[in-house]
Amino acid sequence: MTTLKDLSRHLGLSVTQVSRAINDHDDVSASTKERVREAAKELGYSVNLTARSLVTGRTGMVCLIRDGHLNLPEHTSGFEVISGLSMEFSQRGYQFNLQMTPEGTDPVKVYKKAVASGSFDGFILTDATVNDERVALLEELGVPFVVHGRVGEDPKHAYFDIDNYGVALHQVRHLTKLGHKRIGLLNGRDGYVYSESRIDGYKDGLAEAGIAFDDRLIRSGPMIEDQALISTIAMFQDINPAPTALICSNILLAKGAYHALSALNLSIPQDVSVIAHDDVLSSIRASAFYPALTVTKSPFEDGYSVIADILCSRIDPSQKDVESVEVPFKFIERASTDKLA
Amino acid sequence: MTTLKDLSRHLGLSVTQVSRAINDHDDVSASTKERVREAAKELGYSVNLTARSLVTGRTGMVCLIRDGHLNLPEHTSGFEVISGLSMEFSQRGYQFNLQMTPEGTDPVKVYKKAVASGSFDGFILTDATVNDERVALLEELGVPFVVHGRVGEDPKHAYFDIDNYGVALHQVRHLTKLGHKRIGLLNGRDGYVYSESRIDGYKDGLAEAGIAFDDRLIRSGPMIEDQALISTIAMFQDINPAPTALICSNILLAKGAYHALSALNLSIPQDVSVIAHDDVLSSIRASAFYPALTVTKSPFEDGYSVIADILCSRIDPSQKDVESVEVPFKFIERASTDKLA
DNA sequence: TTTCATTTCCGAAACGTTTCGGATTTGATT
DNA sequence: AATCAAATCCGAAACGTTTCGGAAATGAAA
Numbered sequence A, B: 001m002t003t004l005k006d007l008s009r010h011l012g013l014s015v016t017q018v019s020r021a022i023n024d025h026d027d028v029s030a031s032t033k034e035r036v037r038e039a040a041k042e043l044g045y046s047v048n049l050t051a052r053s054l055v056t057g058r059t060g061m062v063c064l065i066r067d068g069h070l071n072l073p074e075h076t077s078g079f080e081v082i083s084g085l086s087m088e089f090s091q092r093g094y095q096f097n098l099q100m101t102p103e104g105t106d107p108v109k110v111y112k113k114a115v116a117s118g119s120f121d122g123f124i125l126t127d128a129t130v131n132d133e134r135v136a137l138l139e140e141l142g143v144p145f146v147v148h149g150r151v152g153e154d155p156k157h158a159y160f161d162i163d164n165y166g167v168a169l170h171q172v173r174h175l176t177k178l179g180h181k182r183i184g185l186l187n188g189r190d191g192y193v194y195s196e197s198r199i200d201g202y203k204d205g206l207a208e209a210g211i212a213f214d215d216r217l218i219r220s221g222p223m224i225e226d227q228a229l230i231s232t233i234a235m236f237q238d239i240n241p242a243p244t245a246l247i248c249s250n251i252l253l254a255k256g257a258y259h260a261l262s263a264l265n266l267s268i269p270q271d272v273s274v275i276a277h278d279d280v281l282s283s284i285r286a287s288a289f290y291p292a293l294t295v296t297k298s299p300f301e302d303g304y305s306v307i308a309d310i311l312c313s314r315i316d317p318s319q320k321d322v323e324s325v326e327v328p329f330k331f332i333e334r335a336s337t338d339k340l341a
Numbered sequence C: 001t002t003t004c005a006t007t008t009c010c011g012a013a014a015c016g017t018t019t020c021g022g023a024t025t026t027g028a029t030t
Numbered sequence D: 001a002a003t004c005a006a007a008t009c010c011g012a013a014a015c016g017t018t019t020c021g022g023a024a025a026t027g028a029a030a
Helices: A006-012 A015-022 A030-043 A047-057 A076-091 A107-116 A134-143 A164-177 A191-210 A226-239 A252-264 A302-315 B004-011 B016-021 B030-043 B049-056 B074-092 B107-116 B133-141 B163-175 B191-208 B223-239 B252-265 B300-316
Strands: A061-067 A095-101 A122-125 A143-150 A158-162 A183-186 A245-248 A272-279 A294-297 A323-327 A331-332 B061-067 B095-101 B124-127 B145-148 B158-162 B183-186 B243-247 B273-279 B293-296 B326-327 B330-333
Touching: A006 A015, A006 A030, A015 A030, A047 A245, A047 B049, A061 A076, A061 A107, A076 A095, A076 A302, A076 B095, A095 A107, A107 A134, A122 A134, A122 A302, A134 A143, A143 A302, A158 A164, A158 A302, A164 A183, A164 A191, A164 A245, A164 A272, A164 A294, A183 A226, A183 A252, A226 A252, A245 A252, A252 A272, A272 B107, A294 B124, A302 A323, B004 B016, B004 B030, B004 B273, B016 B030, B061 B074, B074 B095, B074 B300, B095 B107, B107 B133, B124 B300, B133 B145, B133 B223, B145 B243, B158 B163, B158 B300, B163 B183, B163 B191, B163 B273, B163 B293, B183 B191, B183 B223, B183 B252, B223 B252, B243 B252, B252 B273, B300 B326
Parallel strands: A061 A095, A061 A122, A122 A143, A143 A158, A158 A323, A183 A245, A245 A272, A272 A294, B061 B095, B061 B124, B124 B145, B145 B158, B158 B326, B183 B243, B243 B273, B273 B293
Antiparallel strands: A095 B095, A294 A331, B293 B330
16 A cells, blocks of 8 residues: 555655645645656555544544334335435545444434544434434534434524425415315324424414314324325224315325225315325326326425535535525425315 | 543553453453443543554445445335345444445446545445456455355355346246246346346256247346336237246336236236246235245345355454355245146 | 563554644745 | 745654553462
C-alpha cells in the first residue's frame, strides 16, 4: 500500500505538503498539485480513510438501524428507502451502513453502542413512533441524525416528512364535500407517527363537517393487501348502514379494498367512493387501478436526496444547514370518488 | 470521550496493560481484568474502532455493492439477502456496508476504489455473471470475498451456492420419466451464472432422454410474474404441438405461468405439468398454489449464516477456514405434475 | 539464601493521516 | 539594494490504539 510518506519521498516534498496538495488546500502551488496528482496516480496512492478518521474525528460513515427481518410486501417502502438512501450517500462520498437487529432488540442499547463505537458520523431514523426513545437519546448524545418522518409536532430535530395530517384532512374534506358522512379509514399500524397523524387529520376533517366520530370506522394494521381485504370486509359487516367512502393510507391497501368491495358486490364509486394516498413506489402504480384511483400523492423518492443533504449538512459544519422539510402533497381526482348517491 | 489513557490514569496502570486487559490477553491477572472492566463501565469507556483499525489493519467492516436501484418485485430476493446478511454480520460484530451504485456504473472502478479506501475487510458478491470481472479483480488484489452463487464450475473462490445444474437436471428427469417430451423452461435473465447452469442441466436432462433441443422452449427474462405471463403465452402460441410441461426457475414465474395457462384454458396437470424451483422467500409461499406445486427446493435463508461464516473465516486468519458449500435441494412432488396423458 | 521459571507488568514505537505554528522563497514596491 | 506582503513550504505533534521487547515481581525449588 502506498502512503503519503512514499509519495513525499518520491517527490522530494514534505508529507505535509503532499497531504495539503491532495486535499486541495490553497497554500500549495498549482504546479505542485499537478505533480502530486500524477505521482499519486502513478504509485496508485489512495488516502487511508482510517488514518484520516483518527485525526479528523470523522469517519464518513452514516448508519441506518432497523429492527427485525424485513419481509415483503409490508416493508416494500422500507427497502426502497434503503436502496435510495444508500445511493444518495454513496454519491456524496459517504458510506452507508445498514444494521439489521434481531426482532425486539432494545433500540436504546443498540444506538448507544453504535454511537460509542465512534464509527458513525450520523444516523438516519425511519419508522418513527409516537414516543420515540431514539430521538431523545441521540439528541442527548449530541449526534447528528435525521428522521424520515418526525416525532412530535414541529420538532427540533432534523427531518423529512410528508404532510400526513394534511393528507388525511384533505381526503376527508373531499369526501364530505361530495356528501359522504360514513367514511372508513384503512390505516397503518398503531403507534407510528404517520399513522397517528393521519388519524388526527381524519378526525379534524370529520369535526369540520359536523360528523360524529365512530371508532369502528378506523382499522389499523400492516399496510398490505391482505390486511385491507380483511379490514374492509369486517368493517362492512360490522357497520349498518355501511360506509359510503373509504380512505386507504397507501396504494397496497387500496388494492385490497378494491378486491374486498368487489367481493362484497359493491361498485366503485357508485356504492363506495375510494380515495388513497400514493407514495409512488416503483413496485405498484396507482394508474393501474380500475376504476382509476383518486389519490393524494407525495413521492417517497423525493426524500432520499433531501435526507442525505440534511444529514450531510449536520455532519459537516462547513456546509450551510439544510432545513427540515415537510413536502406538500398533490391531489389527483380520478374516477374512484363521486357524489353520494 | 474516554480513552485508554484516561482509564490507565484512573487505575494507576499502564496503557498497555489496560489495553491487554480489555482484549482479554492472558498475561494480565484476573483481578486486574476485573478492575479494568469496572472502571471501563464507570467511565463509559468503549474502544475507538478507528484507532484500533489503524494499527491492526482491520476495520471490522464488510461491503456489498449492488448496481442500480433495486425495484420490486424483481429484486425481492436481493432484498431478502441484504436483510439477512446484514443481520448475520451484525451478530458477528461486523459492520455491514451497502453501497448502491447508479445503474451501469463500471464495477471494476467501484471495487478498485472500495478496496483502495482500505475501509473494508471483505466483500460479498451477488448476481454473479458468467465472466464476472469482479472475481478476477478481487482475487488479484488479494482481498477476502465470498460469492453468493459462483463463477465457473468448481471455482477456487469462496462461495455459497445452490445446485442449479442439479435442480434443472432433476426437474427434467422427473418430467421425462412421466413421459413428457416437449418441456418449456421459464428462466432468469441471460448471462447470470445461475441461469446458465439451469440451462445446462436442462439440456443434459433432455439429452439423457434422447430428446432434441428446441431453443424456442427456453424463455429468459426478469423473474417476475408478468414476464412469465408473457413468456408462457408466447411460447404456447409459437410452438405447435404445444409443450406439455413447464419448468419455472422460481415461484414468481410459476405464479405467472399458472395465470397464463388458465387464460389459455389449459389445466394443470391434465394439459400441462408445471414444476418450479422454490427459493423459499418469505413473500410468496409455494404452498399457496392450486393445484399444489411440485418443486425442487433450497431455501435462500440457509445461506446467510454460511456466507457470513465463510467470509469471517477468510478475514480472520485465526479462525479455521469454513469451506464453500453447494447446498443440496429437496424434491417435493405435489399435484402440478402428472404422467403425460 | 540463591536460582529460575512463571506471572504480571511497562515504555516506546508504530499505524497514516491532518494541522499548528512558523520558516523560507518569490517578486513587486520602494 | 532594501523592504514587505504574498505565496509556498516544512517539522513536529497529535489522534487512540496495539504490540514488541524486555523488566519487575512472585513463588517454588534448590
